[in-house]
Amino acid sequence: MAVDYLVIVVYLAGMLAMGWWGMRRAKSKSEFLVAGRRLGPAMYSGTMAAIVLGGASTIGGVGLGYQYGLSGAWMVFTIGLGLLALSVFFSARIARLKVYTVSEMLDLRYGGRAGVISGLVMWAYTLMLAVTSTIAYATIFDVLFDMNRTLAIVLGGSIVVAYSTLGGMWSITLTDMVQFVVKTIGVLLLLLPVAVVKAGGFSEMKAQLPTEYFDPLGIGGETIFTYVLIYTFGMLIGQDIWQRVFTARSDRTARWGGTVAGTYCLAYAVAGAVIGTAAKVLYPNLASADDAFATIVKDELPIGVRGLVLAAALAAVMSTSSGALIACATVANNDIWARLRGIVPTDGEQCDEVKGNRAFILLMGLAVIATAIALNDVVQALTVAYNLLVGGLLVPILGGLLWKRGTAQGALASVAVGGLAVIGLMAAYGILANEPVYYGLLASLAAYVAVSLTTRPTDAAVLAAWRERLAGRAPEPGTASETVSEQVPAAQ
DSSP, X not given: OHHHHHHHHHHHHHHHHHHHHHHHHOOSHHHHHHGGGOBOHHHHHHHHHHHHSOHIIIIIHHHHHHHHGGXXXXXXXXXXXHHHHIXXXXXXXXXXXXXXXXXXXXXXXXXXXXXXXXXXXXXXXXXXXXHHHHHHHHHHHHHHHOOOHHHHHHHHHHHHHHHHHHHHHHHHHHHHHHHHHHHIIXXXXXXXXXXXXHTTHHHHHHHHSOGGGGOTTTTOHHHHXXXXXXXXXXXXHOHHHHHHHTTBSSHHIIIIXXXXXXXXXXXXXXXXXXXXXXXXXXXXXXSOGGGHHHHHHHHHSOTTHHHHHHHHHHHHHHHHHHHHHHHHHHIIIIIIIHHHTTOOOOOOOOHHHHHHHXXXXXXXXXXXXXXXXXXXXXXXXXXXXXXXXXXXXXXXXXXXXXXXXXXXXXXXXXHHHHHHHHHHHHHHHOTXXXXXXXXXXXXXXXXXXXXXXXXXXXXXXXXXXXXXXXXXXXXXXXXXXXXHHHHHHHHX
């Protein structure tokens, strides 16, 4: 294992080195939080694919393939569909808004009264998303070094917190590009063909396994529908995803770069399911489906290659974890703490802007590591995160983009009713039940429409400023002209 260990150590050292390099570039709030809004198509596509394909997509995707066969691809497939929908229909408009958070978008659309509540919901989502990725370090480091769970979480989490705190989005972008390349080589080009060959090819896999393993809908229609509702729609509104859209240097980059990343996700989904199906042939009696990835890597790959593929799994976890961490810190600082203190967000070049955001990444990172140590169930934590996100924020966000009659009161009611309904229904039906997100989303929609129709329409000046921003004709938030122009409609 010495060669495999060396591969992993070099990889981790490289992540820290890129964090140090990113620190030298991140001199302003824009550079620290959204990489200066100047990523080109190649870097944008790679980093977007890296952020959405995390440990759940890699280890969990292979596990679903082990359990259900080819239909196990549906979870990751719906993530790809959501990224495609975001890129084709919404990314250009989102990029033109020139904001930093989803809550800032809601403030622009509804007149400055939806930020704190929506920020709290988004903060809870990004925190739990970062926690689930951090928990996954324990699985990988256990395979690599037979390491204690708590120590594994502290080690992996500390590395992610270090490079994220040092360079912000620039460091995360650079590390995500490396992680994208490592995942592509490790999972698609190495593990996939080796797994199929070791299992005897597709003909032998079909002969060894039940026919339902090759049924595209074998996982069940209700499960697929739930995946669409949670993951496809979740991709449309998550702060971690939007913050990557904000890094694009143009509308075209956001649209086409995201489309490439979404297509890559579809291929990754199928690859994970095929690897899991092959693992079922090779190891039919594993205690847990989630052990399939680590088992096939450990037993079937040669020295050196094994280290690279395990680095790919580590890359998948780290990319999602770092993206969720900076999203969590951005929301905590800009949408909650600054608003509670009555501070108007700016986009200046002052060093204290970067220092403040850097401090929040460190603080949120420590909170994520502590929470990950306290929790055990990754699936439950991830389900809570997406239920809150979709149940609480999907309707007011898409409503704001698509329905001009939506009002601030309707948005606030939608967030409150949807969020509380999801929490109550999870307590009643169980965290993993489908009912919380179904009924929570319906309650959120009903509250949004009913309250919007019974309250005064949004001020015409606010809507006019919103349309100017969507068209890309308004100045970026934080500039002098922007601050003055927005204070007038807010005061009205």
